[in-house]
Amino acid sequence: MPADKTMNGAILHTAFDIVAWAAAGLSMYWVMRRSGRQFPTVPASDWRYIAALVFGAGVGAIVLGTANLWLSQESGVARSIEGAIAGGILAVELYKRSAQITARTGARFALPLAVGVAVGRIGCYLAGLEDFTYGTPTTLPWGHDFGDGIARHPVQLYESAAMATFAAAYIVWVRRSDHFVIENGFYLAVGYYGLQRFVWEFIKPYGTLFGPFTLFHVLSLLIFLYAVVMIATAPTPRAVDDSAIA
Numbered sequence: 001m002p003a004d005k006t007m008n009g010a011i012l013h014t015a016f017d018i019v020a021w022a023a024a025g026l027s028m029y030w031v032m033r034r035s036g037r038q039f040p041t042v043p044a045s046d047w048r049y050i051a052a053l054v055f056g057a058g059v060g061a062i063v064l065g066t067a068n069l070w071l072s073q074e075s076g077v078a079r080s081i082e083g084a085i086a087g088g089i090l091a092v093e094l095y096k097r098s099a100q101i102t103a104r105t106g107a108r109f110a111l112p113l114a115v116g117v118a119v120g121r122i123g124c125y126l127a128g129l130e131d132f133t134y135g136t137p138t139t140l141p142w143g144h145d146f147g148d149g150i151a152r153h154p155v156q157l158y159e160s161a162a163m164a165t166f167a168a169a170y171i172v173w174v175r176r177s178d179h180f181v182i183e184n185g186f187y188l189a190v191g192y193y194g195l196q197r198f199v200w201e202f203i204k205p206y207g208t209l210f211g212p213f214t215l216f217h218v219l220s221l222l223i224f225l226y227a228v229v230m231i232a233t234a235p236t237p238r239a240v241d242d243s244a245i246a
Helices: 005-036 048-072 082-097 107-131 155-175 179-203 215-232
Strands: 207-211
Touching: 005 107, 048 082, 082 107, 082 179, 082 215, 107 155, 107 179, 107 207, 155 179, 179 215, 207 215
Parallel strands: none
Antiparallel strands: none
8 A cells, every 4th residue: 555545544543533532522521511410420530540441441452452463463563442441441340349439430431432432433444454444355335445456344434333323322312311321321332332343343354263253252242241240230220310310
């Protein structure tokens, strides 16, 4: 691929990463200030909570992204949004256990997560072959040529559309004061993410761990099971005013 095209793809990817963070931030603002619902703010103000989240997400993104790259017989260092999600979850859960925090604190992150992924994946799509997030070859009419003459599944757009759909549905549920969705939003978001990601992994050119399953198949399943367990063990919803749901 020509160097100038690769450079343009990298610039577009970076631009959409910035837009994705901005969109996630605006989503958080809506959740906390404009949704008309009260979400937990403690211990989000605790710097150790934020540090655990950022550290875990960063390590997970690089370690798991790079591991998948090497399993696919590719060299270099990579980042993975799924690795970031898994790493962030693990780090926060470990911190909460060490700090003896039993409150569920992720509800306000449901919409920012979905919006961030939906926007960010567009950047992955525009980045082309260098990003290594494209799909396997396809003869379907919407197959996309990323620059090497081969039509591939634009799997980044599949994932973007899937998470945008969740974000839209989540907003509707919150505005309807759906207690279950508001209280379990984060687990619904990551569970849905894991489920849809598990499906898309079958049309990605990644190296496998066993049979047809990749590292991210396993990670997707673990994230989905985590969400199921957390929802299944959630405290019984309390009958409270809509404006006081935590």
